[in-house]
Amino acid sequence: MNTGKLFVIPSLFSIKSDKNLIPSYIINNLNKIDEFIVENEKKSRAFLRKILSVKSEDNFIFHTIGKHSNSENLNKILNNCHKGINIGLLSDLGCPSIADPGSNVVQTAHLNNIKVIPLIGPSSIFLALMASGLNGQNFTFHGYLPVNNIDLQEKIKKIEKKSINSSQTQIFIETPFRNNKVFSFLTKHLRNSTKLCIAKNITLDDEVIFTQKVSQWKKNNYNFNKKLCVFLLNGGND
Incomplete structure (x- = not known):
């Protein structure tokens, strides 16, 4: 069975931003992902709804985290990668892990030997x-x-x-x-x-x-x- 990966996905700075700021290859990768780790589910749904014209965000699974998410919870979520499931890490705006609590998620992925793939986008x-x-x-x-x-x-x-x-x-x-x-x-x-x-x-x-x-x-x-x-x-x- 193929191991899933953690995709680190930049988002728009505002829902008013031009969706073309997100490269097409990010959208192609998003089509491989149905499960996300996010700061705010509502904002992440709005972002995905804006840039994905076909895939419905209603089918996505969201795990909401904050600055103080414990490692036990993150390990449980990321364990799905060992079941072959790709997971996307989304920030409220800009690049995850930079001035953002997402670095804890990425660190936990490394500790669990999960491949981390950063995607290019606005910072x-x-x-x-x-x-x-x-x-x-x-x-x-x-x-x-x-x-x-x-x-x-x-x-x-x-x-x-x-x-x-x-x-x-x-x-x-x-x-x-x-x-x-x-x-x-x-x-x-x-x-x-x-x-x-x-x-x-x-x-x-x-x-x-x-x-x-x-x-x-x-x-x-x-x-x-x-x-x-x-x-x-x-x-x-x-």
């Missing part, structure tokens, strides 16, 4: 880096910055210093309703000469990706509230 982090003009040879991703104001200020100062000393691009994301607060802290606590890129709503109709020095950002009022943003900064001479 806001890498698209933002590509379009930023900042150092793409040396960069780090921080996920989310601290919520506490003092910790946030200290973190901003720390990563800016790192970027100055090593010309390393610093990348992070934020919960959409906190974007304006983070932007305010960045313009207040970064050096005027530090380059800051903000990539807003990548792949959507109102996409904006712009890089300029902090001194330039301070000259105008911006509203990033409830938008999907990736922030990148570099204070070095890249």
Whole structure:
């Protein structure tokens, strides 16, 4: 009997995104899969309904996981691969396992000798880096910055210093309703000469990706509230 595989499947950033952003070979692979591990079943059903014109999502089996899914439950789900069943790992948006709880699923698959197949698709982090003009040879991703104001200020100062000393691009994301607060802290606590890129709503109709020095950002009022943003900064001479 053939062993099933774990397919790591990128999804759209928004249900409003153009479905053609998902390559046809992903759709071909989706036709081999009837069982999925997801963050949110409703969002995953909507994504599959949008990109699959023939296959009905009503026939799919969904296993919902979160940040703290235990290994016993994951082992039980992934054991189906040893029965010849392919399983797809879907994130709510973008690439699973990157700023996403899916890494636990992939790790468990490796521990169970299940072949993992990552599929190519949209990643806001890498698209933002590509379009930023900042150092793409040396960069780090921080996920989310601290919520506490003092910790946030200290973190901003720390990563800016790192970027100055090593010309390393610093990348992070934020919960959409906190974007304006983070932007305010960045313009207040970064050096005027530090380059800051903000990539807003990548792949959507109102996409904006712009890089300029902090001194330039301070000259105008911006509203990033409830938008999907990736922030990148570099204070070095890249």
